[in-house]
Ligand code: GDP
């Protein structure tokens with residue numbers, strides 16, 4: 001970034017997990033390309049996208065992995081988690097079940113990933129407030145109990161998507177520095 005060419009100081013792998021259709025791929029599209037699609041196809045094949053940011057004058061390449069329609073329980077392989085230093089654990093605020101499954105995802109994450117992985121619980125689709133099925137308080141309480149960060153987002157309205165990644169990446173940056 002800037003005069004020094006394209007030197008990358010750090011590459012941080014971050015994984016997206018959570019039930020199907022909670023908005024993981026659209027959160028990634030919003031963060032990586034500032035795009036959103038209402039009729040997004042289920043992702044085929046293992047895929048990641050990157051975006052390079054500057055954190056405290058260092059160039060940080062975020063390599064964000066998106067599940068390839070493997071959201072069934074235990075279908076995400078250990079290769080997906082390998083080397084991950086951050087995770088966004090996503091549910092849909094209008095789908096209670098997607099929140100009820102979060103403990104399972106967290107358990108899977110903690111059994112596969114590095115013990116120091118930085119985790120952010122993300123309640124997506126806040127633009128659908130009239131269909132809300134998970135209160136902010138419930139999620140906040142869960143996040144505190146599990147010692148993970150928490151934010152609510154809307155990939156559609158671009159609310160807090162930037163913040164979610166920024167917070168995770170900055171926390172990772174602070175851990176390695
Ligand atoms: P994934 O299976 O978790 O990757 O979910 P997708 O990103 O494919 O999104 C599933 C559906 O939810 C798609 O129709 C998206 O357009 C929609 N969606 C994703 N994020 C949002 C959001 O923030 N608000 C609304 N209203 N719809 C969203």
Ligand code: MG
Pocket residue numbers: 024025026041042043066067069
């Ligand atoms: Mg997807």
